[in-house]
Amino acid sequence: MVGHGFDIPMSGPMATPEPITAIAQAGERLGFTHAYVSDHIVVPTSFDSIYPYTADGSAPFGTSFLEQLTTISYLAAATSSVRLVTSVMVVPYRAPMHTAKVLSSIDVLSGGRLVVGVGVGWMREEFEAVDAPPFAERGRVTDEYLRAFRELWTADAPSFSGDHVSFADVAFEPKPVQKPLPIWIGGESAPAIRRAATLGDGWYPISFSPANPLDTLERFTASLDKLYALAREAGRDPGDIKITYHAGAYGREAETVDGERKAFTGSDGQIADDVKRFEEAGVSNIFWLFPGDTPAELTASMERFRDVVAKG
Secondary structure, X not given: OOEEEEEOOOOOOOOOHHHHHHXXXXXXXXXXXXXXXXXXXXXXXXXXXXXXXXXXOOOOOOOOOOOHHHHHHHHHHHOOOOEEEEOOEEHHHOOHHHHHHHHHHHHHHOOOOEEEEEEOOOOHHHHHHXXXXXXXXXXXXXXXXXXXXXXXXXXXXXXXXXXXXXXXXXXXXXXXXXXOOOEEEEOOOHHXXXXXXXXXXXXXXXXXXXXXXXXXXXXXXXXXXXXXXXXXXOOOOHHHOEEEEEEEEOOOOOOEEOOEEOOOOOOHHHHHHHHHHHHHOOOOEEXXXXXXXXXXXXXXXXXXXXXXXXXX
């Protein structure tokens, strides 16, 4: 059966200890399989970079933002079964060996509940503010860091030599509980799909990217076919790549594109049918943004979803 994931607020009035704890524990109690948290270290007070998931390119958050890996560590202690997903971690923002150690430690301390969702990032100004490698090189940097992570997490005597990270003669313990500690590649672009096909344990696209919309089953499966073809070219079994689809906001009225209803819009019955269709297409998990201005309102939305859609 397909799993379902929910968002933990990382900015705004609910991004404080009591609300995020209440939301995480409610989702776990209601049977959701994954809780996910987003990533910004700093938000520049002004920037020209285009946010890739709104029609006008404006960013839907303010300047106050909890740190992602710290928040996941906090939530690991407040929960016991829900899987915790970085959604997504901007790989070049953090030093690779330290990041690998933090992620391994979270997996150990959570009892093997971490999922490392990753992306290359989109805000050039934030790259500059955190002194990350050059924005233009972020794809190559990400690929190299991911390979270095794998080496540290799996090798008894890890060593690596690259353009952006090199190490040898180090002991790296403890290793993650999960073998492998899953890396899901976020993104819908051709480079992201290629990265998922060659380096990822999973592909994690968002349905509502204006540049690469995956908001119908036909559009989604066309990209999925590309992923599987690239995986086979790389000598991989496409079945080894777990597919998680971010459906967007739950509760939207029916929307259409080219005369076809967009997936996961409309009535609860239509959404439940979409869940079945996407599961049949190979989707293992579907993630959602649930409406609500308070933890109680958000939990009520999640409970309705569970009772009407997930159980349908």
